[in-house]
Amino acid sequence: MLHIISNPNAIETCVVHLLDNDEVIFISDSVYGLTEAKLDSRVPVYALETDLAARGIPTTSNVTLANMSQFVRLVVQHTSSVTWT
């Protein structure tokens, strides 16, 4: 399952509900929460590059940058997704 996080306040709740084989992508204002987020190292984490750049947020090594078409690919690859708003 793909977890799409759009709200920084939803990060904590999302992390509680992660399972193996899940992936996480940070979009819009949720990227503000990236630096202090306690992420699960078992789960691949992506962030929309434009959303980081637009807000001047530095990239960290444990996060893979994604563009819009990579985001679309993630959505299609997973059988389902949940958006944490």
Place this chain on the structure above:
Amino acid sequence: MRSVLYLIRKFPGESANETIDLMLVSGVFEQPTSVVFSGDGVWQLLGDGSKIERKDTSRALNALPMYDVESLYVSEESLAKRGIAFSDIDIPVKAVSASTVTELLHNHDVVIGD
């Protein structure tokens, strides 16, 4: 038919009414439908909005089983965190643990947030 899970995480308000309408539609069309109230969404199970010129959603929520939406869940952690007693809830929901919520999120075909 694809199963749908409605994940309700927001305070009562405008979007709550619209999401409840969506749930009723899912039920009417016999789509296997479940609803999880978690986080601030648990507040939707309490009170009477009509006292402050809001819609009273409790009648619509109580009607869900009649529309074939019979799987209503509330996160017991979210209730505990807010000091809400399960016995204060007048809507036919089942209290479940965080790990059950995780399971529900993963075993439905579609998850719709509010």
